[in-house]
Amino acid sequence: MRRPFNFSAGPAVLPEEVLRTAAAEMLDWHGSGMGVMEMSHRGKEFISIYEAAERDLRDLLAVPAHFKILFMQGGGLAENAIVPMNLSRGAMDFVVSGSWSHKSQQEAAKYGRVHIAASGREGGYTAIPDPASWQIQAGTSYVHLCSNETIDGVEFAQLPDLKALGCDAPLVVDFSSHVCSRPVDWSRVGLAFGGAQKNLGPAGLTLVVVREDLLGHALPICPSAFDYQLVAKNQSMYNTPPTYGIYIAGLTFAWLKKQGGVAAMEARNIAKAKLLYDTIDPSALYLNRVDPAARSRMNVPFFLRDEAGQPLLDPAHPRNAAFLEGAKAAGLLQLKGHKSVGGMRASIYNAMPLEGVQALVEYMREFERRA
Numbered sequence: 001m002r003r004p005f006n007f008s009a010g011p012a013v014l015p016e017e018v019l020r021t022a023a024a025e026m027l028d029w030h031g032s033g034m035g036v037m038e039m040s041h042r043g044k045e046f047i048s049i050y051e052a053a054e055r056d057l058r059d060l061l062a063v064p065a066h067f068k069i070l071f072m073q074g075g076g077l078a079e080n081a082i083v084p085m086n087l088s089r090g091a092m093d094f095v096v097s098g099s100w101s102h103k104s105q106q107e108a109a110k111y112g113r114v115h116i117a118a119s120g121r122e123g124g125y126t127a128i129p130d131p132a133s134w135q136i137q138a139g140t141s142y143v144h145l146c147s148n149e150t151i152d153g154v155e156f157a158q159l160p161d162l163k164a165l166g167c168d169a170p171l172v173v174d175f176s177s178h179v180c181s182r183p184v185d186w187s188r189v190g191l192a193f194g195g196a197q198k199n200l201g202p203a204g205l206t207l208v209v210v211r212e213d214l215l216g217h218a219l220p221i222c223p224s225a226f227d228y229q230l231v232a233k234n235q236s237m238y239n240t241p242p243t244y245g246i247y248i249a250g251l252t253f254a255w256l257k258k259q260g261g262v263a264a265m266e267a268r269n270i271a272k273a274k275l276l277y278d279t280i281d282p283s284a285l286y287l288n289r290v291d292p293a294a295r296s297r298m299n300v301p302f303f304l305r306d307e308a309g310q311p312l313l314d315p316a317h318p319r320n321a322a323f324l325e326g327a328k329a330a331g332l333l334q335l336k337g338h339k340s341v342g343g344m345r346a347s348i349y350n351a352m353p354l355e356g357v358q359a360l361v362e363y364m365r366e367f368e369r370r371a
């Protein structure tokens, strides 16, 4: 039996192979007599799971030796506070390219002076502000950006080179919703963080990759469990880490390696996204408003239009309701757009096969013919 295709923005689809392995190992991991949830995080069984996950991720993303990989908790939103509590020396700069980076700067304002170096808000978050126009303050602690805006469907085609912009502060990247979908240029990054539930595993695990020289500067108010230096010193086991999340993410890393790694995933993700945008753009019914140069390969928001060609935001509009109902009947789940944007959104993460996107565009064409 084929499972339906799940286009949820997160928590999101996982590779079927990962779920089947986890199911088979639920009661007895590798003959240990224990399920992974039941193991001590300090026992040799779990340590081997943790070490393999760390090693595979470092390998997949080509993380250099002078970066630490931390497995933490609290999700992307907690990192919005944890990052400034660790890195702020008073002032921070933000590039606001969508809803998530907007949230990040709001939270950081509790821990220091926030300066907006650039914002795409006036354009309705449909483009990335040109780095040449960014106004970064001298002496800033770091520059934050969200490299893939999950809600607005805006993705950085490449990370900015802050040094070329005359700034030697570290770049902080929220890569929650496209981690492992493409390679990362670590020479441009000081710290990257992401919740696992978009592209790696279950909610509850947060990945942090941080350059070693940024450790050890936490503000006195920073909770010990969130002090990157303490977490790094203790191999992410200062307190009990999210063991099951690490295990599932580890299975996903192994699956990614089997698929040919991140470069192979990137090629697939480009093909999937192209198929979907190439269906939307020439259509009289569907609309995506994002600048083609900034379109996300992972999250594709789109609207259906009314007879006058106007985008239909309200999910309860009969045409939107009919689209979603028909999609569900065709085995295409969770296509409703984010409540702040309306319309539809197809999240096509690593674990979404090309066949899923093919099934979606077939359904969209069929729906348009009938509309």
Ligand SMILES: *Cc1c(COP(=O)(O)O)cnc(C)c1O
Binding pocket: 010, 074, 075, 076, 077, 078, 100, 146, 148, 149, 150, 174, 175, 176, 177, 195, 198
């Ligand atoms: C989902 C998401 C978050 C928030 O993650 P939580 O785990 O809910 O805190 C932050 N940033 C981005 C880009 C996201 O996609």
